[in-house]
Amino acid sequence: MMYYTGIGSRETPDEFLELFTKISKRMEELNYVLRSGGALGADTAFEAGVSTPQNKEIFVAWQNFRPNVKTDIYTYGEEYETAKKIAEELHPAWEKCKLGVRKLHTRNVYQILGRDLQTPSRVVFFYAKEKDGVVSGGTATAVKLARQRNIPTFNFFFEDQKEEVLKKLKLKE
Numbered sequence: 001m002m003y004y005t006g007i008g009s010r011e012t013p014d015e016f017l018e019l020f021t022k023i024s025k026r027m028e029e030l031n032y033v034l035r036s037g038g039a040l041g042a043d044t045a046f047e048a049g050v051s052t053p054q055n056k057e058i059f060v061a062w063q064n065f066r067p068n069v070k071t072d073i074y075t076y077g078e079e080y081e082t083a084k085k086i087a088e089e090l091h092p093a094w095e096k097c098k099l100g101v102r103k104l105h106t107r108n109v110y111q112i113l114g115r116d117l118q119t120p121s122r123v124v125f126f127y128a129k130e131k132d133g134v135v136s137g138g139t140a141t142a143v144k145l146a147r148q149r150n151i152p153t154f155n156f157f158f159e160d161q162k163e164e165v166l167k168k169l170k171l172k173e
Contacts (some may be wrong), residue, residue: 003057003119005035005111005146008042008127008156009137016127016156017045019171023125024049026169033057035111035121037104038066039138042127059110061103076110079117083109086117090144101138108142112151121146124153125165 004027006020024034024046034056036043043058050056060066076083087105088094094102113120124146128139135143135155146153156162166172 001119002030002032003035003114003121004032005121005124005142006042006046006126007036007108007111007124007139007142009129009139010039010041012042012045012127017042019156019162020045020125020127021049022171023165023169025051026171028052028055030169032122035059035114037061037107037111040066046125057115059107059115061100061107076106077115079115080106082117083113086113086145087141090141090148104138105141108138109145111142112145112149120149120151122151124151125156126153127156130155130157 006024008020012020020042027034028050034046034050036046036056036058038044038047038058038060047056047058084102084106086109087102091097091105097105109117112124124143126139126143128143129136134140143153154161154165
């Protein structure tokens with residue numbers, strides 16, 4: 001199996017949401033499985049492009065994360081403590097985070113490394129504000145982990161990165 005991660009800000013502009021849905025359709029054609037987090041915005045846009053349930057792994061921080069929305073919910077097993085430790089090491093102010101926020105950041109580890117924490121995604125597509133290599137918001141944990149593991153990341157906040165992906169996937173806007 002080949003995996004990719006599609007994530008981003010809840011405030012992702014609509015033009016990118018439509019594009020993320022097209023990208024996930026194309027990635028499914030290329031036999032990739034989506035990993036995402038079920039949040040509104042970029043996550044759900046990526047998820048919307050996947051036609052077959054087996055072609056997506058949606059990691060949520062808790063049951064009923066998105067009430068009344070059918071999604072694949074993976075329960076966290078014995079790897080959870082390891083994932084939590086990874087998230088803690090990545091987050092600059094873990095001790096200040098409330099339990100729910102910690103669960104969200106821990107969930108981000110699974111988005112990159114998979115349920116077993118041993119099967120990393122091959123690429124990460126996302127939208128989030130970024131300055132000097134520092135990604136803002138909750139997406140930062142996943143992107144920081146991917147970059148530490150030398151997984152290619154493409155932030156659609158930057159026009160050149162967006163264009164590179166569209167060219168590689170043979171998509172037109």
